[in-house]
Amino acid sequence: MSSLSFVRRGHAFFIIFFLLFILPVISYAGDAAFPAQSYSPEELAKVGEWEKTWVGKKIDKSNISQVAEFLPQSYAGIYKEPDTWGGPPDGLYFYIAPYRQVMPTQGEIEATKKYSPLVRTNAHGIIENHTGIAGTPFPAPKTGLEVAYNYEFNTHGDTSHYRRFAPNINPKSRTERISEQENSEFYFIHRTELDPRPALPDNPRGIHRGYFLNMYKPPEFLNTRYYTLRFIDPAKDDDTYLWYSQFRRIRRMSTTQRTDSLDGTDLIYDDEFFWDGHLERNTYTLQGTRDLLCSRHQDMTKTVRQAGQAVINGLTLERCKTYVLDVVNKDASYIYGKRVWYIDPESYIILWTDIYDQNGKFWKCFMQNTCPVKTEKGEMKHFIVGSQFNDFQRIHSGLSDQTVIAVSTEDIKPNMFSIGYLQKTY
Numbered sequence: 001m002s003s004l005s006f007v008r009r010g011h012a013f014f015i016i017f018f019l020l021f022i023l024p025v026i027s028y029a030g031d032a033a034f035p036a037q038s039y040s041p042e043e044l045a046k047v048g049e050w051e052k053t054w055v056g057k058k059i060d061k062s063n064i065s066q067v068a069e070f071l072p073q074s075y076a077g078i079y080k081e082p083d084t085w086g087g088p089p090d091g092l093y094f095y096i097a098p099y100r101q102v103m104p105t106q107g108e109i110e111a112t113k114k115y116s117p118l119v120r121t122n123a124h125g126i127i128e129n130h131t132g133i134a135g136t137p138f139p140a141p142k143t144g145l146e147v148a149y150n151y152e153f154n155t156h157g158d159t160s161h162y163r164r165f166a167p168n169i170n171p172k173s174r175t176e177r178i179s180e181q182e183n184s185e186f187y188f189i190h191r192t193e194l195d196p197r198p199a200l201p202d203n204p205r206g207i208h209r210g211y212f213l214n215m216y217k218p219p220e221f222l223n224t225r226y227y228t229l230r231f232i233d234p235a236k237d238d239d240t241y242l243w244y245s246q247f248r249r250i251r252r253m254s255t256t257q258r259t260d261s262l263d264g265t266d267l268i269y270d271d272e273f274f275w276d277g278h279l280e281r282n283t284y285t286l287q288g289t290r291d292l293l294c295s296r297h298q299d300m301t302k303t304v305r306q307a308g309q310a311v312i313n314g315l316t317l318e319r320c321k322t323y324v325l326d327v328v329n330k331d332a333s334y335i336y337g338k339r340v341w342y343i344d345p346e347s348y349i350i351l352w353t354d355i356y357d358q359n360g361k362f363w364k365c366f367m368q369n370t371c372p373v374k375t376e377k378g379e380m381k382h383f384i385v386g387s388q389f390n391d392f393q394r395i396h397s398g399l400s401d402q403t404v405i406a407v408s409t410e411d412i413k414p415n416m417f418s419i420g421y422l423q424k425t426y
Contacts, residue, residue, distance in 0.1 A: 034112050034139035035104050036345050038321045044099070047291075047319055051098050060093040067096070070293045070319060072342075072354055074365045074392055078311055084395065085310040086171030092309075097316040100297055102346035102372065104136075105157075105379045107192035111135030115198070126280065131232055134190045134198035136348065144284030144325045150348045151341075152279050155187040155209075157381045157407035158194045166400040168265045174308025179265075180217040186210045186412045189232065193377060193408040200414070206232045210417035211272075220246065226253070227417045234280040243422035250419060259335040265398045266364060266391040268335065273384070274350040274366055275327070275339070282339075285326040292342055293317035294351045295369040300386050300401050310397035311388060315369070320344060322351060336363075344370070347382040357393075364391050375408035383407060 039047060059067060061080050068076040078085050082092040104112075112135030119137045120128045125145045127137060137153055138146035161184050167176040188207045189199040208230040215221040226242040240253040258269040258277065270277045296318055303314040322342040329336065337360055342352040347370065355364040369386035389398040406412075415421060 034116070034136060035101075035109065036136075036139065037101055038099070038345050043321070047099055050319070051096075054096045055098050057096050058093050059096060060091045067293065070291055072292070072352055072365050074354070074362065074390070075352075075367065078390065084171065085390075085397065086169065086174050086306075086308045087311075088306045088309060088313070092311050093313055094293075094315040094317055096293065097297065097318045099318045099320065102296060102344065102382045103380070104346075105193060105375070105377075105381055107197075107379075108135055111192040111198065112139060131189050131199055134192050141286075141323075144286035144327075147286060147323050147325055147343055147348075148279055148282070148284045148327075151275075151343060151350065153190050154348045155190050155192060156185055156383065157375055158187050158191045159409050159412035160185045160383070160407050161405040161409060161412060163403045163405060164400050165403075166265075166398060169308060169310050169397040169399065171308060171310040171397055172395055176308055178217050179215070179221075182214045182216070184212045184412050184416060186414060186416065188414070193375065193381075194410065205229075206236075207414075207417075208232045210414065212416050212421075225422050227422065229417055230278075234278040241419055241422060250422060266389045266396055267398065271366070271389075274341070274353045274368065281331070282327050282329050285328075287324040287326055287340075289321050290324050290342065291319055291321050292352060294320045294322070294342075294344065295367065295386075296320060296344065296347075296351070296371070296382075298369040298371045298385055300369065300371075305399075310390065310399075312386075312399065320346075320351065334358075344382075349382065349384065361393075363393050364389065366390070373404045373407055376406055376410070377408050379408075381407050 054067065059079070061082060064076055064079040079092050085092065115133035115135050116137055116139055118129065118133060122128055125143060127149060135153065136150050138150055141147045141150060164181050164183060166179045166181070168179065169176045187209050188203050191197045191199060210227060210229050212227045213225065215224045223245040224243065226240060229239040231238070237255040241250055242253055243250050261268060294317060295315055298316060303312045305312045323345055325341040325343065327339040327341055335358070336355050337358045338356045340354040341350050343349070344351050349368060349370055351368050351370070353366045354362065355366070357363045367388045368384055370382055371385045372380040373383045373385070375381050383404055385402050385404060387400045391397065
């Protein structure tokens with residue numbers, strides 16, 4: 001046999017070996033990153049050992065110190081001093097549940113596999129082909145900006161419709177003011193569940209998302225409505241119009257009002273979903289990961305609360321290894337000095353956020369309650385079903401309990417986000 005024939009046969013053997021053995025390993029590595037799992041098998045075994053002691057236990061002021069390492073420091077303090085936060089006679093408490101993986105929808109899986117290899121970024125990490133892709137752009141994120149992009153690409157099912165009961169609470173006097181709203185969302189891009197995908201072909205204004213809110217309580221705001229259009233271009237401010245029913249007038253809201261308090265609550269407009277603004281307006285620093293007790297499979301019907309109580313009793317919290325991001329607005333005069341996001345690596349929902357004022361002093365801690373809900377396509381989509389908002393500087397609180405009406409529904413239409421629809425008679 002000539003040496004050349006041997007080389008050719010050896011080359012052919014290497015190609016066959018690569019196709020049969022090496023390439024499947026490369027493909028499997030890509031698949032392993034998505035769907036994501038919070039823990040490696042070794043880490044999950046250690047969590048399982050911890051759960052043998054703690055799952056099912058009621059946590060209150062008598063034993064909160066034993067699990068405080070898995071809570072934001074401020075939040076553990078609430079359970080240590082329940083009277084300060086309007087606690088009932090039996091105090092404030094929650095239960096520990098076992099970790100369960102959150103799975104994406106089939107549409108998210110398909111979009112991630114199709115589009116994540118096509119993501120193009122510039123020297124600053126900004127995605128250049130932003131509008132033509134969907135799913136999770138960075139299945140194995142390495143930077144804070146990549147984690148933030150994964151958060152932004154979560155379309156909440158492409159459309160969603162939910163009703164929110166939200167008391168604004170003064171725990172010192174145990175008084176509260178009730179608000180109630182109906183909310184609808186429609187995503188024009190990054191769509192994974194509903195056709196057309198990944199984006200509406202007819203979108204001349206370059207809209208990213210529409211958000212519509214109808215108020216029912218307090219009574220003076222009955223049938224007051226507003227809608228917001230978020231544009232793809234980060235240099236373009238949101239379009240927000242308000243129909244104030246008492247005066248039957250429409251006014252356009254200034255973008256400077258996004259940092260105003262929402263009707264005396266502990267929230268500003270940017271706090272929706274714990275961040276509701278253009279991604280490029282912040283810097284993102286990935287600080288690592290942290291195990292936290294998180295509300296990830298929460299049945300809100302099993303919780304209890306008395307009037308004036310700042311924190312819901314009966315929550316079930318499970319361990320989750322979250323991404324930790326320092327988030328700083330690029331506007332030096334922005335109301336918050338820094339946010340710290342704790343992001344679920346499986347759903348890319350912000351589960352907790354700590355907020356600091358411009359002087360670097362700790363100010364607020366917000367917690368998200370989440371749960372898989374059935375979409376109108378019959379799949380399970382992880383969704384926000386409630387939130388808790390605590391202001392530690394003025395000892396003030398707010399809650400929301402969200403009844404999910406429909407996710408991935410065809411009933412939400414782009415024409416909802418117009419002045420004519422604001423004036424519609426209900």
